Amino acid sequence: MKTRSPSNWQRARYLLAAVLCVLTTLATVPLREVLDLANIVMIFLLTVFVTAAWLGRGPAVMAAFLGVALFDFFFVPPHLSFAVADAQYLVTFAVMLAVGLITSQLAALLSERTQEAQAREHDTQALYDLARDLGGTLTVDQARDIAQCFLGRLDLDVIVLVADNSRPGLLFQQYGGRRLSELELTFARSTYEHHTLVETDALAGLGVAIVFLPLVAPTHILGVLALAPRSDDVDSLHSQRPLLEAVASLLAITLERLHFAAAAQRGEVQVAAEQLRTSILSSLSHDLRTPLTSLVGLADTLAKPHLPENAIETATIIRDQARAMHHLLSNLLEMARLQAGNIPLNKEWQAFEEIVGSSTRLLAGLLASRKLEIDLPKDLPLLHFDAVLLERVLCNLLENAAKYSPEGSRIQLVARTRDSFLEVAVGNDGAGFPVDRLDQVFELFARGEQEPAVAGTGLGLAICKAIIIAHAGTIVAENRPGGAWVRFTLPLGTPPAMEEEATR
Incomplete structure (x- = not known):
């Protein structure tokens, strides 16, 4: 069955306006000897008003002119003639035409505003329903399907492109629709990078996506919403642009919610x-x-x-x-x-040299076959730390330095004050850390080599890192020519003032 085109409906509206004017004339001609002409004028004005409210501004204007002509021809003496016997009727015609035009304008404007308000109410209700449906989605595919169901009524195919930041370069993970071409992906990348809508009207009717909207969430941009119209009616698509932007905003909020829910x-x-x-x-x-x-x-x-x-x-x-x-x-x-986090730090202001001495005494047997060089500043201030835990750090570092160095080699323990912290370094002369695994040596059960000949579990450096971080310090591992260093820092702080004994 053929559908009625907009041009046919436009002609039908004007024809209906003419029919209303003719019907009004036929209804009032028998009454011209009974009613005063002023009352008949009111009937014609009523016809113009009804035409404006029902058929719009254009047919109402035509009804105003046609009504004046019919009133002149059938009701103003001499009848059945456009001649006017009394010049005063010219004023009646002018007022009738002016009132008809103004009335038609106001009635048509009111009708248009009513239709716009109804359309906005319909769109608001539809967006509310869309937001409610998107609020219950658990996956991106479900969100895309709901958006497709909503925009499918506008003859639009929906494709959701979510940016994949886990790999280098700008890549999209596509949900729904056919696989986009390289040209379409170029438009999508431009939309994502510039955070602006991109339209390609020249490609309308080719079955490709011509509208790309950025999916901008409150915190960042998540991807792109690509829309492919099923027809070449681009004007209707432009008129729906606020609605499309609202859909993109709701979809972006949904994707952000899914992202944070998955992260949580x-x-x-x-x-x-x-x-x-x-x-x-x-x-x-x-x-x-x-x-x-x-x-x-x-x-x-x-x-x-x-x-x-x-x-x-x-x-x-x-x-x-x-x-x-x-x-x-x-x-x-x-x-x-x-x-x-079950170990409370028993921090006290104490000398770092005492921890160095106790650690070397505990490892005296292991360090006997190594050349231990200790370099500490003479004016080292008191530090605020847990002596038991920091002793474990030094013991683990010295033990590792001895295990991974040949007998008779040198082991160094150097401390220096820098700005507001103390830097301590323990180094040895050995093979050093694997270059590609320097960032992993502080992880649990990580070893310096894939299959080390030295016995161990890979817990020593992990324990050192946990203790140093608990003291608000930092620890790093690095290689040097002919060996390796492990450096850690401790905040210096401000030691309490020492009370001097009163002398007599």
Whole structure:
């Protein structure tokens, strides 16, 4: 079935206006001997008003002129003639025409405003329904399908392009529709980079996307909304531009909500996994430390001179391995407690030199085969730190420096004050850290080499980093010619004033 075109409807409106004027004339001609001419004029003006309200401004103007002509021809003497016997009727014609034109203008304007208000109300209700539907979406595909259902009534195909920032360059992840051409992607990139709408009317009717709207959220731009009309009626598309921009805004807010919801979910999963790992490490460490301590004590008891030499050697090996496992479990427990934040820092103002001395005494056996060089400033001020934890940091760094350096080589411990912090560096002469893994050496269970010959678990540097960060410091690993450095910083602060004893 053929649909009525706009031009045919325009002609029909003028024809209906003429029919109304003719019907008014036919209805009032029998009454011209009964009604005064002024009352008949009012009837014609009523016809003009009805025409304006029903058919619009143009037909109403035609009805005003036609009404004056019909009134002159059928009601003004001499009848059935356009001649006017009394010149006063000319004033009647002028007033009738003026009133008819003004009335038609006002009535048509009121009708247009009413239609615009109804259209805005319809659009507002439709956008409200769209926002309600988008508020319940869980994926980008669902949001795109809802937008397609909404804009499909305007003969538009919807394609949502979400920017993929995980890879270098501007790439889009497409949702819905056919695969866009390189030309269309160029328009989409321009829209994304300049945050402005792009229209390509010259491509209308070719079945390609010609409108690209940026999906701008309150915090940043997320992607592009590409619209491909199913017809070549570009004028109707332009008239719907405010509606399209509102849809793009709602879609951008929805995509941002989905983005933050996914980030929050990932964060919750990571926190739960971290808590589970911490609790497992803590539980295992607590349960295994007691039997290992007993094992070390029993091995020491067995290693007596009255036993055969091979039995003493076996007991010594058992003792050393038990001690190594005890050290490992201690590190695991301490790392779990540090990550859980359950260790309160017992900070006091104290001398850094004392920590260096106690650490070197604890590792005297391991450092005996190395050349230890200690360089500390003579005027080093007091620092505010937890002595037990910082001693663990120095012990771990010195132990690593000894493990990964040959016997007889040099190990350096250097401290310098810089601005508002103390910088401490521990270095050795060895192979250094792998260049491509410098950023990973402070992670849990990370080793300097993929398959190191030196025994270890990769917890030492991770524990050092956790302790230094808890002291509001920084720690980095770097290579140097012929070896490696691990540097950490501690804030200097302002030591309390020392009270001098009163002398007499």
